Amino acid sequence: MATGEPPVPETRVLAIASHVVSGHVGNKIAVFAMQSLGCDVAALNTVQFSNHTGYRQWKGTRTSADEIWALYEGLKQSYLDNFDMMLSGYVPGAASVQVVGHIAEELRERTASAPGDFFWVLDPVMGDNGKLYVADDVAPAYKKLLRFADVILPNQFEAELLSGVKINSMETLEEAIQVLHEHFQVPHVVITSVSLSHPDHPAGSLSVIGSSRTSTGRARTFKIVFPAIDCYFSGTGDMFGALMVVRMREAVTNAPDAAELLQRRAWLSDDSVAAIDLPLARAAEKVLASMNEVLTKTCEGMKVEMQRAEATLDRRGVVGDEARKTALHLLKSGAAELRLPRNVQSLRSPSVSFRAVKM
């Protein structure tokens, strides 16, 4: 890719997710990532918080389900609902999840005669590592609207919640994907950050498992193994989703059968295309390459910043063990914010690469 040349044709994306004033999670990272890769992004913010909740303290307000719908109606009444793609991330509460589903349904209907003209990347944000951070009625709300999605990006825990399959091995993981394809009719599934132990996973590595269904609903599963980075980040899922929007469109546009693919619902490849040759695999490879570079740089920067943390606390006059512990957590959270604006090159043309392999 020539520097400065966007990797995708003009693409108008509706991004529905949280907004934080400071830092880089939700729409705050997704909008910039997609804009940097040349997309025209409509950003519908589901909250406005001072910072992400990982700091354990924040201020701000949520956008209600009615307000989300009103904003969408505002777009519609002014002919601003001409979206090619949609990305949805954190949505506060089941009522709002339902509204997001209605929006997707309407946008899907608008393109009924050209089903390839709308593509929804759904990140069903509900929890991680066995811990739910939304209300109990959110998972059922998501299940009802999965059939409108084109790609879903659950983590391992969210994949369990949606599929009802307890994932504790590669076999059960594949089973969960099969349920999502067949029972919930989801065309593409990517399960992010899988940490199951397996012979071909070197220690300290993670993997992403992806699959595009065949015409008979069978999974075509690939795996991409990449090194884990020893830092705790927030916003990685949001960045993953934003980059998937762009790289999926790019991969399909560059596929040998692009002309046909782009006319089909979910841009689904012919059954003859093998798992590792899927556009979904090409997209995920590029996304992971960018993520690896940005996370590596963030981790380096964070370590440098944390060397000054004790001095900062002294200067700020923070005394007492408990107060210093709390303050240190806040400084660490700030230092771990993804470093995107100064690493745009890693988004545009990452130099590392990871390859999809067959499961």
Add this chain to the structure above:
Amino acid sequence: MATGEPPVPETRVLAIASHVVSGHVGNKIAVFAMQSLGCDVAALNTVQFSNHTGYRQWKGTRTSADEIWALYEGLKQSYLDNFDMMLSGYVPGAASVQVVGHIAEELRERTASAPGDFFWVLDPVMGDNGKLYVADDVAPAYKKLLRFADVILPNQFEAELLSGVKINSMETLEEAIQVLHEHFQVPHVVITSVSLSHPDHPAGSLSVIGSSRTSTGRARTFKIVFPAIDCYFSGTGDMFGALMVVRMREAVTNAPDAAELLQRRAWLSDDSVAAIDLPLARAAEKVLASMNEVLTKTCEGMKVEMQRAEATLDRRGVVGDEARKTALHLLKSGAAELRLPRNVQSLRSPSVSFRAVKM
């Protein structure tokens, strides 16, 4: 500038302005512009509207003065108020303007022992072309906090409102600037889009007038003449402000006396520096070069899009003269949205150039 190399050192900016879901005004354009040039931007949104008000219809909500203050307190309590610069744009109502002033005052106090460590670019958004689009108590609220600002960016009408000087000639314009420097103690003033007739203004040109005060409060006034573009845009003032943040810091960082300048309140140059040698002049030149390229591309794109407008109305089934007139205005507003994401190169390294001349 090497491609990809940010023009400024790491810079953390607090941007307080409006947010629109679709399109490019307020923070929606300012945040991306500053991020693209390498800044870490905290975006505090004063409204969330579906689209800008130039469409004549929109939906959404305002952030109250209390909510703006709460978000700022949220930043403060988590050590996230370490801003190098601040940019403020549209703020809904006098109470919120007052709150923004308090925020600036606090950030200014925090750096009392190093007055060059905080720099506020204030765009006092109130109206244009003789028409006020805020409540009557907003102008007095702005007047009270001008002394905390480093650069203000009023248009001709706003400069009149703040200075109390009726501007109808180059002489009265200079008088208004003198009042802002001397009575209101504003270090730098840039008056955007001046359209006074004057012998050295070719037909179809506009100018920007800037000045940095001397130690005795005298104006040092320069002028940059540039071609007017025959399209109606929204968000140009917001883009101007965002680029001024970056280019002012760049110009000061690159000045021969950078080390001293960066320690002074408002980075004010020695009295010996002539108007056209001011960092403010260098900054404004670069800003106008980027703006000219982005606006030219936007205008070209808009014309192409509007050729399809009638067909779009037919397809959408819009019938009746009045309905078509309204719909055409909406389509035109959409087509005139600034085209930034695909023209980042014009932000980073514009190829045209305009030069500051002495008044």
